[in-house]
Amino acid sequence: MQIKNRMLAKVRSLMVACALAVVIGLGGTIGAGAASTAVESADPTEAAAIQAVILKQIDAFEQDDAHTAFAIAAPEIQQRFGSSAMFMQMVRQGYAAVYRPRYVEFGPLVPYDTTSENTGRYVQHVVIEGADGAVMMAVYAMQKDDGGNWRIAGCNLTPLQRESL
Numbered sequence: 001m002q003i004k005n006r007m008l009a010k011v012r013s014l015m016v017a018c019a020l021a022v023v024i025g026l027g028g029t030i031g032a033g034a035a036s037t038a039v040e041s042a043d044p045t046e047a048a049a050i051q052a053v054i055l056k057q058i059d060a061f062e063q064d065d066a067h068t069a070f071a072i073a074a075p076e077i078q079q080r081f082g083s084s085a086m087f088m089q090m091v092r093q094g095y096a097a098v099y100r101p102r103y104v105e106f107g108p109l110v111p112y113d114t115t116s117e118n119t120g121r122y123v124q125h126v127v128i129e130g131a132d133g134a135v136m137m138a139v140y141a142m143q144k145d146d147g148g149n150w151r152i153a154g155c156n157l158t159p160l161q162r163e164s165l
Contacts, residue, residue: 046122049150050140050142053142053150053151054124055104057152058098058101060072062099067084069084072151073153074143074151095155096130097134098157100130102133103127103129104127104128107137108125109122109123109125120143120144122142123139123141128157136157137158138155138156139155140152140155
């Protein structure tokens, strides 16, 4: 997996548009101006911790380390799949870009809930190029567990209309 620091203007605008769409779709009540503020005001320490968790899971997928990948999932995800083997099977079948990425680039991190009583959950946007060259927007739902550790509560993949990065 190659992680690049460059951000193409077209991909950035797509990510901001996706971030706004996801926040609105998740029940947020912010306008376009507030969306850019939310993206810019994310705590850098939390952003780094969230990104580290996502990268740890992607690395676990690449190593076929089902135990580690499953341990990073939120309790609800663990209950839904029941075992690390079932979880890995689902990832291999439905999330090939995340399972074996060639390229990973972090985009906007936005609060899940933009009201004054923020729930402490976030949505992290990640551009991922799969082994097949397909470029996807991975939208990760992130939440803290009872111990204060970030966990992945879900991931939604949406194809981006562009060539290989």
